[in-house]
Amino acid sequence: EAGVAQSPRYKIIEKRQSVAFWCNPISGHATLYWYQQILGQGPKLLIQFQNNGVVDDSQLPKDRFSAERLKGVDSTLKIQPAKLEDSAVYLCASSTPDRAHEETQYFGPGTRLLVL
């Protein structure tokens, strides 16, 4: 079974530029998550989708961040314009309920963003 795919793996941009990240979840997983992991910290949830609907985007800085999952499969996360403090690893994860109704989250390799 293929894991969660993300691209690009690395991105360097200057502040005030725009950037977009792509995620392809595990096949059949209805729930998709985007996390931000700043160096030295644990991941923090930015947004959670259930199919193509948003479940939780309370921690997403909506003035500059946006995300979509139009067909309920792939997702893109965009930052426009980027700030220095957006330098982080952006992790995508997906999950689906198992027989015990547990939704274990499986993570992709992440996209490392450096804003100069």
Place this chain on the structure above:
Amino acid sequence: GEDVEQSLFLSVREGDSSVINCTYTDSSSTYLYWYKQEPGAGLQLLTYIFSNMDMKQDQRLTVLLNKKDKHLSLRIADTQTGDSAIYFCAERTLNTGKLIFGQGTTLQVKP
């Protein structure tokens, strides 16, 4: 509020046991997880425990949960150099269903 705390660093010798500790604040947590992150990689799920369990063993890994003290630990038996990584504890809360991660414990295994 929801908060998860971990010690930042642990150093052990190859072959010894490692114990990584975690405390959490949300008493409504349903599941608690341990993830491993190697340099440049995403998070790999190691194991998880349901909140009504005290212990779970999986090969070299033993998870202990003290729900009264809101304390979780991960014991790695016969630690190997390949176990060197950052280990994250996470709780999944009943209220929101989202994962709250600790800041990670860096495990250094010396040969």
